[in-house]
Amino acid sequence: xxxxIFSLRTxxxxxxxxxSLLLDKHGDxxxxxxxxxxxxxxxxxxxxxxxxxxxxxxxxxxxSQLPRMNRQExxxxxxxxxxxxxxxxxxxxHDPHLLYTLSAVQILCLYDSVDALDVDRVVxxxxxxxxxxxxxxxxxxxxxxxxxxxxxxxTLALLGKMDTINVDKAVEFVLSCMNFxxxxxxxxxxxxxxxxxxxxxxxxxxxxxxxxxxxxxxxxWLCERQLPSGGLNGxxxxxxxxxxxxxxxxxxxxxxxxxxxxxxxxxxxxxxxxDEETGGFADxxxxxxxxxxxxxxxxxxxxLGDEQIKAVNPVLCMPEDVLQRIGLQPDLLS
Amino acid sequence: xxxxxxLSQYCGFAVRKPTPVCLCFRDRKEWADLEPVxxxxxPNPVVKIAYSEKFSDVYDYFRALLKNDEKSERxxxxxxxxxxxxAANYTVWHYRRVLLQALSKDLREEMRYITAIIEEQPKNYxxxxxxxxxxxxxxxxxxELEFIADxxxxxxxxxxxxxxxxxxxxxxxxxDDELEFVENLLEEDVRNNSAWNQRHFVISHxxxxxxxxxxxxxxxxxxxxxxxxxxxxxxWNYLKGMLQDRxxxxxxxxxxxxxxxxxxxxxxxxxxxxxxxxxxxxxxxxQRENAEEDERKETLKKALEIxxxxxxxxxxxxxxYWQFLGRSLKNRFVTGGSSxxxxxxxxxxxxxxx
Numbered sequence: 026x027x028x029x030i031f032s033l034r035t036x037x038x039x040x041x042x043x044x045s046l047l048l049d050k051h052g053d054x055x056x057x058x059x060x061x062x063x064x065x066x067x068x069x070x071x072x073x074x075x076x077x078x079x080x081x082x083x084x085x086x087x088x089s090q091l092p093r094m095n096r097q098e099x100x101x102x103x104x105x106x107x108x109x110x111x112x113x114x115x116x117x118x119h120d121p122h123l124l125y126t127l128s129a130v131q132i133l134c135l136y137d138s139v140d141a142l143d144v145d146r147v148v149x150x151x152x153x154x155x156x157x158x159x160x161x162x163x164x165x166x167x168x169x170x171x172x173x174x175x176x177x178x179x180t181l182a183l184l185g186k187m188d189t190i191n192v193d194k195a196v197e198f199v200l201s202c203m204n205f206x207x208x209x210x211x212x213x214x215x216x217x218x219x220x221x222x223x224x225x226x227x228x229x230x231x232x233x234x235x236x237x238x239x240x241x242x243x244x245x246w247l248c249e250r251q252l253p254s255g256g257l258n259g260x261x262x263x264x265x266x267x268x269x270x271x272x273x274x275x276x277x278x279x280x281x282x283x284x285x286x287x288x289x290x291x292x293x294x295x296x297x298x299x300d301e302e303t304g305g306f307a308d309x310x311x312x313x314x315x316x317x318x319x320x321x322x323x324x325x326x327x328x329l330g331d332e333q334i335k336a337v338n339p340v341l342c343m344p345e346d347v348l349q350r351i352g353l354q355p356d357l358l359s
Numbered sequence: 360x361x362x363x364x365x366l367s368q369y370c371g372f373a374v375r376k377p378t379p380v381c382l383c384f385r386d387r388k389e390w391a392d393l394e395p396v397x398x399x400x401x402p403n404p405v406v407k408i409a410y411s412e413k414f415s416d417v418y419d420y421f422r423a424l425l426k427n428d429e430k431s432e433r434x435x436x437x438x439x440x441x442x443x444x445x446a447a448n449y450t451v452w453h454y455r456r457v458l459l460q461a462l463s464k465d466l467r468e469e470m471r472y473i474t475a476i477i478e479e480q481p482k483n484y485x486x487x488x489x490x491x492x493x494x495x496x497x498x499x500x501x502x503e504l505e506f507i508a509d510x511x512x513x514x515x516x517x518x519x520x521x522x523x524x525x526x527x528x529x530x531x532x533x534x535d536d537e538l539e540f541v542e543n544l545l546e547e548d549v550r551n552n553s554a555w556n557q558r559h560f561v562i563s564h565x566x567x568x569x570x571x572x573x574x575x576x577x578x579x580x581x582x583x584x585x586x587x588x589x590x591x592x593x594x595w596n597y598l599k600g601m602l603q604d605r606x607x608x609x610x611x612x613x614x615x616x617x618x619x620x621x622x623x624x625x626x627x628x629x630x631x632x633x634x635x636x637x638x639x640x641x642x643x644x645x646q647r648e649n650a651e652e653d654e655r656k657e658t659l660k661k662a663l664e665i666x667x668x669x670x671x672x673x674x675x676x677x678x679x680y681w682q683f684l685g686r687s688l689k690n691r692f693v694t695g696g697s698s699x700x701x702x703x704x705x706x707x708x709x710x711x712x713x
Contacts, residue, residue, distance in 0.1 A: 065411060071398075072448040118396075118422050119450040166453060168488045205559055205600030214525050214564075216556035218518065242603075248680050249592060255676075261552040261592040263516070285680040 043299050046326065048333060051319055052090040054304030055081045058316055066315075074116040075106065075125035077316055079132050084320040086135055086344050087327060087335045100141050103129045110153075111146030112164070122164045123154060127176040130183050135347055139184065148186045151177050159194030160212075170211040174199050175224035178231045179341060182353060187231070196234050199225050207242035219250060219259040223272040226279045227340045230355040235280065240358055244282035247273050255290030256309065266308045267298045267318050270325030275339035278328055281358035288329050295322050295329075383416040389433065395419035396426055414444050425454060430461040439472070446476060452485045456492060466497050474506060481510050487519045491526065500531040508540065515544055516553045525560060537561045549584050555593040559600065568601055574610070577601055582616060586624055595628035599635060607632075607639040614640075627674040630665050634684065637662035641692050659692050 058067070058081060070077055078099060085091045106114045106129065112121025113129040126147060133139045154162045154177065161173040174195055181187045201213045202225065208217025209225035222243070229235050250257040250273045256265025257273045270291060277283040297310040298318065305314030306322035324342055327334040336345040340355040348354065384390045396419055417440045424434045438455040441448065459469060473490045480486060494500055507524045510517060528537060538561050544554040566573050581598040585591055602610065614636050621629055637658050644655050666685035670678040 065414075068411075068414060069445050069447075072445065072450065114450075118425060119448075120453050122449065164449075164453075166456070166488065166492070168484070204556070205603075206596045210556075211522060212525070214529070214560045215522055216518065216553050245680060246596075248677050251676055253676070260516075261596070262550045263552075282680075285677060285683070287676045287679075290676065 042293075043296050043301055044293065046296060046331065046333060047299055047301065047304065048088050050301070050304030051299075051306070051323065052085065052088055052093065052304075054314065055085055055316060055319065056090070056093045071116050072119060073125070075103070075113065075128040075132075076115065078102075079128040080316045080320040082132055082135055083343060084316070084323050086347070087320075087323055087337055089335060091135070096136055099132065100136060100138050103132060104141050107142055107146070109146075111143065111148070111150035113142075113147070120164065121150065123151065123161065123173050123176040123180070124163060126150065127180045130180050131341070131343060134183055134343065134351060137350065144184055144186075148181065148184065148189050151180055152189050155190050155195065157194075159191065159196070159198035161195070171199055171202050171209060171221050171228070172211065172224045175228045175231075178228055182231045182355070183341070183351065192232055196229070196232055196237075199228050200234075200237055203238075206246050207239050208246050217246065217260065219247070219257070219269050219272040219276070222247070223276050226276045227355075230279050230340045230357065233356055235356055235358050238280060238358075240280040240282065244277060244280055244285055247277050247280075248282070248285035251286055251291065254294055255287065255292075256294035257286075257291065264309065265294065267295055267306055267325070268308065268321040270295050271321035271328075271342065274325050274328050275342065278339040279357055283328065292326065292329050292331075295325050298322055383413065384420040384437070385416055390420065393420060393423045393427075393429075396422035398422075417441050417444055421451065421454075425450075430458055432462065434458055435462060435464065442476065446480045446483055446486060449485050452489050456489065459493075459496075466493055469493050470497070470502065474502075477506075477510065481514065481517055482519060484519065487523050491523060494527070500527050500533065503527040504533060504536075504540075511544070515548060515551050518553070521553050521557065525557075528561075529564070534561060534565050538565075545584065549588045550591055550593060552593040552596075555597045559597060574601065574605075578610065578613065582620065585620065585629075589620075589624035589626045589629070591626075592628060595626075595632055599632060603635070606643065607636040608643055627669055630669055630673060634662055634665045637665070638688060641688070645692075655692070659688065662688055 082091065082094055082099070085094055102117070103113065105117050106125070108114060108121045110121060112123070113126040114121045115125040129142070130139065130147070133141055154164070154173070156162060156169065160169045161177045162169055163173045177190065178187060178195065181189065199209070202209045202211070202215065202221075204210060204217045206217050209221045210216050210218055211221050215221070226235070226238065226243075229237060249261070250259070250269060252258060252265050254265060256267070257269040258265045259269050259272065274283060274286065274291070277286060295306070298306045298308070299322070300307060300314045303314055305316070306318045307314045308318050320342075323334055324337045327337040328339060337343070338345050338348050338355070339357070341348065341353075385395060395416075398415065398418070417437065420437060421441045424437065435455070435458045438451055438458065441451045442455070445451070458464070459466070470490075470493055473486065473493060477486045477490060494503060504524070504527065507520050507527070510520045514520075528534060538558070541554050541558045541561065544551055545558075548554075562568060562573065562577070568574060568577070578598065581594050584594045588594075607613065617629065617633055617636065621633070640658050641655065641662070644658070663685050666681045666688070670681035670685070674681065
């Protein structure tokens with residue numbers, strides 16, 4: 026019933042449905058983010074600041090507006106976030122973590138400034154988090170999750186240092202998280218979830234192991250995420266959310282089955298998640314916007330072929346031209 | 360704040376405060392030895408940030424404690440304040456764990472604390488990871504199943520709660536009552552995908568799916584649930600997931616039961632499952648030497664009709680997928696150019712754009 030009400034709401038809400046892409050508004054939104062007076066939300070999200078910066082910069086670059094951001098300050102900020110152990114924290118005074126290590130490396134790749142880091146120490150940090158069973162902990166406290174397997178190989182791939190970890194064991198662990206429906210969860214046995222599936226297909230791409238997937242079975246599970254509204258959910262019987270336009274769509278692109286989605290309907294859903302007044306995208310039409318959903322809305326539209334947006338790489342969620350410059354072209358299935 | 364404004368009445372002078380002021384750490388005598396550390400947003404902070412007064416007070420002192428690596432009771436108490444303001448701040452949780460160990464704090468009390476926090480904020484990685492660490496340190500899972508059940512009663516699909524539950528059960532071998540727990544949840548909401556996943560988890564780690572009696576029991580269970588709610592992705596996924604390795608057509612009578620269900624409880628999922636049955640039958644018939652050619656053609660025709668029905672009518676949003684299935688079936692099973700099967704209509708413009 027919730028789903029039905031939601032579908033009706035989407036198309037009968039009081040404001041007119043937004044059907045064009047408001048790129049300038051989104052650029053203004055991101056450029057101004059964090060400098061507005063009511064910044065409680067900004068403060069509260071300090072524990073993920075590095076990822077927040079990555080989301081903002083990436084979407085600006087995709088919209089060809091990267092020069093509006095402050096390159097040197099960000100590079101200096103990242104330098105201040107690298108700890109002695111080599112890992113990078115979300116912000117100054119926070120502890121290092123794989124999530125923010127990846128975000129930092131992604132940012133520095135956008136800016137072609139990886140040398141701002143002690144790269145060898147970053148590699149040591151990542152390597153040190155691999156467990157005996159091949160999995161990766163997020164930090165020294167030991168939480169295991171396939172998200173961290175992805176963060177580890179993505180970081181190393183961007184730095185050209187994949188050979189420093191035990192790739193075979195890492196692959197073995199990720200494959201042990203494959204479920205009866207062809208999807209992946211965070212640990213063996215965990216429910217299949219689109220976010221985890223993105224991490225695992227991205228991981229398998231970067232390690233050259235996409236052939237281990239059952240692409241038809243997984244592709245079917247993924248295209249089943251599309252609801253009558255055109256939006257995508259993350260697992261069966263849940264509501265759609267614009268960020269799944271990325272997790273699901275990028276996964277489909279990686280396994281060569283993106284055409285199994287009704288693209289026109291998805292595009293309509295994503296566009297409806299924009300906020301005409303503030304700029305930015307929300308998780309679903311009418312909700313509050315944030316940089317996270319803004320990136321994934323724009324990136325999703327890029328994957329759907331919108332020519333006003335730069336091409337985005339489905340494995341790393343970075344502009345393709347940045348990866349071309351680095352010389353990194355992860356596998357995709359056809 | 361309450362204390363300060365109350366005192367001012369007794370002191371006899373009017374203290375003009377527009378709103379009650381929080382008894383901040385910076386105003387407390389016992390914290391006077393510590394220099395609070397202001398938020399540092401980098402060498403050249405561009406953005407002016409407005410914080411709530413209490414938030415900046417607590418976090419200024421948290422940063423001071425971290426900087427001095429202070430391991431004290433007051434530090435421990437402050438982590439609770441910091442967590443209350445922002446339970447997603449993983450650095451605060453790290454520090455709290457360091458203090459729990461350095462000060463040999465009462466872990467039972469910590470369990471009560473983390474229980475309360477999770478009840479308030481159940482969708483947060485840090486709180487669940489913290490709980491796991493405390494359970495491990497205590498080596499006592501006795502409260503877990505009941506606690507998680509309570510959290511699930513508020514949101515039966517909480518992903519963190521389910522991961523924690525799987526960890527506890529596997530680590531401490533608490534399998535015995537879990538299937539019953541799953542069934543109760545499915546009684547409440549037969550579409551709870553997490554519960555279906557848990558069902559698979561429990562069975563695969565206990566009896567396994569190789570016993571024919573178990574498989575039959577599960578098929579019966581699925582079909583019963585489907586009768587209650589036909590449009591149930593999870594139930595059909597579970598059924599297919601369980602049978603796909605051994606082959607759909609390996610189950611005698613299953614096809615007939617599904618065909619019967621089709622009359623009254625049809626859905627795109629049922630049709631997809633039928634397709635899988637036909638496809639499996641075709642694959643098997645290729646191996647049987649004396650397979651009936653007519654029977655094969657009939658099966659193929661029915662399978663292709665299903666694809667057509669789904670693509671054109673029952674599940675048009677996924678028509679690309681259904682047409683793909685139809686094409687690939689034809690490619691595999693139509694022998695040497697004979698094409699008296701109906702053509703599945705091809706859509707134009709299906710090329711993916713980059």
